[in-house]
Amino acid sequence: MAVVKFFKEKKLNDDFFFFDMELDELGQTRCVFWADGRSRMAYSQFGDVVIFDTTYKTNRFGFPFAPFVGVNHHMQFILFGCALIADEKEESFLWVFQAWLKCMLEKYPKTIITDQDLAMGKAIANVFPNSSHRLCSWHIGRNSMKYLVDLKSKDGFMREYNNWLHHSESIEAFENRWGKIKATYNIDEKHWLSKMYNIRNKWVSLYWQDIFTAGMTTTQRSESINSFFDGFVNAQTALDEFVVQYDKALLARRNAEENEDFKTLNSVPNYHTSHPIERHAGEVYTRVVFNIFQVELRESDSMLAERVRDGGNHAKYAICNDMVVFIKNCTEDGEPFATCSCKKFEREGLLCRHILKIFKKKEVVKIPQRYVLCRWTMGARYLSSVMMVETHNNAFTPLMKWNAQNMCFRIAQSISSQEMYEKIMPKLNDIFKMIGEMASVQEHRSCTDGQNEENQDVIGSSSWPPFSSEENIYGSHISIVDPKPIKSKG
Numbered sequence: 001m002a003v004v005k006f007f008k009e010k011k012l013n014d015d016f017f018f019f020d021m022e023l024d025e026l027g028q029t030r031c032v033f034w035a036d037g038r039s040r041m042a043y044s045q046f047g048d049v050v051i052f053d054t055t056y057k058t059n060r061f062g063f064p065f066a067p068f069v070g071v072n073h074h075m076q077f078i079l080f081g082c083a084l085i086a087d088e089k090e091e092s093f094l095w096v097f098q099a100w101l102k103c104m105l106e107k108y109p110k111t112i113i114t115d116q117d118l119a120m121g122k123a124i125a126n127v128f129p130n131s132s133h134r135l136c137s138w139h140i141g142r143n144s145m146k147y148l149v150d151l152k153s154k155d156g157f158m159r160e161y162n163n164w165l166h167h168s169e170s171i172e173a174f175e176n177r178w179g180k181i182k183a184t185y186n187i188d189e190k191h192w193l194s195k196m197y198n199i200r201n202k203w204v205s206l207y208w209q210d211i212f213t214a215g216m217t218t219t220q221r222s223e224s225i226n227s228f229f230d231g232f233v234n235a236q237t238a239l240d241e242f243v244v245q246y247d248k249a250l251l252a253r254r255n256a257e258e259n260e261d262f263k264t265l266n267s268v269p270n271y272h273t274s275h276p277i278e279r280h281a282g283e284v285y286t287r288v289v290f291n292i293f294q295v296e297l298r299e300s301d302s303m304l305a306e307r308v309r310d311g312g313n314h315a316k317y318a319i320c321n322d323m324v325v326f327i328k329n330c331t332e333d334g335e336p337f338a339t340c341s342c343k344k345f346e347r348e349g350l351l352c353r354h355i356l357k358i359f360k361k362k363e364v365v366k367i368p369q370r371y372v373l374c375r376w377t378m379g380a381r382y383l384s385s386v387m388m389v390e391t392h393n394n395a396f397t398p399l400m401k402w403n404a405q406n407m408c409f410r411i412a413q414s415i416s417s418q419e420m421y422e423k424i425m426p427k428l429n430d431i432f433k434m435i436g437e438m439a440s441v442q443e444h445r446s447c448t449d450g451q452n453e454e455n456q457d458v459i460g461s462s463s464w465p466p467f468s469s470e471e472n473i474y475g476s477h478i479s480i481v482d483p484k485p486i487k488s489k490g
């Protein structure tokens with residue numbers, strides 16, 4: 001089969017390439033799942049939130065095509081892997097999710113976001129019992145167009161519906177508004193809206209205030225996932241061609257990521273204030289994340305904070321409709337500690353304008369360590385990648401080049417005193433001399449001996465920080481299993 005041949009070829013150049021297939025009794029492919037080494041590595045770095053979307057149907061076999069999507073340190077969508085599924089039955093989803101977990105060495109996402117599908121929901125509850133399952137607001141918005149046709153034309157309904165969904169300040173207000181809508185428009189239990197109300201904890205943001213989603217629930221984001229593959233695949237794309245085209249789409253995403261890496265590493269942030277906390281954010285965050293931080297910092301300027309006395313050991317402030325609790329020296333680490341009722345940090349991993357207001361008031365000059373999520377820094381990408389690069393036949397890959405560049409950048413960034421400079425520069429000069437010598441030996445070799453011996457290199461040295469066993473998802477042996485006819489469970 002051409003697809004298997006393609007996967008086996010991929011495996012030759014990528015030790016960590018993973019694929020698995022399920023065939024029916026006649027030997028026809030039912031489900032396929034695959035992920036390359038770099039996607040698996042990306043999952044080890046950014047696998048806290050996963051979107052699984054089966055709505056992007058493609059190819060003439062009528063397979064639902066389902067990419068596993070995540071968000072990287074630049075808040076860009078990235079691909080973790082891909083499945084083609086013969087049908088949308090529970091057992092098919094079970095197979096895909098189990099293949100996914102096997103590929104990712106049983107690392108579970110914190111949050112999994114999907115379109116709304118009953119069979120998929122059951123499979124998720126079965127395979128990911130401890131992950132938070134959220135339904136994508138974009139798909140629900142799209143469905144509402146279809147299912148609210150009868151109500152949309154009724155006087156005032158859309159206004160009340162939008163207020164209910166988007167402007168309820170509390171769960172109590174949300175429930176009250178629902179009671180009113182239900183009574184006013186005679187909505188019975190069988191109506192789509194009643195069914196959606198019954199699963200409100202899966203999609204209404206009020207019920208998701210403190211669930212980490214890396215900001216991945218807004219409508220634009222879902223739309224841009226759908227545009228991932230535009231220009232690469234269409235309804236006529238055959239399965240054999242599809243896997244090749246998927247690779248091209250993957251490459252395009254990676255180029256976009258590398259462009260953002262380059263921007264962060266090779267440009268200076270545009271600071272708007274002289275506050276040291278802004279400078280600190282510019283140093284630690286990737287450029288896109290820093291820009292979001294800057295908006296929050298700017299917005300904090302125009303807010304008023306009013307001290308609320310409640311007799312506790314902390315300082316409490318009311319800011320607009322939110323409440324910030326602040327402790328100057330947290331007993332755990334001596335650093336400032338703050339929580340806000342808006343829960344932006346819990347949801348997105350970034351400080352809100354309310355906490356920043358209080359930090360400025362209390363002269364906090366650095367973002368406390370606990371509020372700098374590694375996943376929003378360049379460290380998310382390169383601190384953990386070097387040990388994982390393996391190769392055959394001395395193949396020098398772009399990823400290795402990238403690792404080398406980042407290592408140089410990290411060294412340059414870390415030199416912060418004359419003493420460090422004087423100690424480190426002679427060593428760097430030695431390395432540079434060694435590179436010159438190696439380059440001339442290589443040149444000599446390529447003139448005298450054109451043959452390359454089979455070689456397996458692990459890039460990096462023992463001086464790199466070792467991985468914890470939990471994080472080193474590439475430590476285990478991963479084998480390719482030839483597809484065998486497997487009787488489907490259903």
Ligand SMILES: [Zn+2]
Pocket residue numbers: 322340341342343344352353354355
């Ligand atoms: Zn807040």
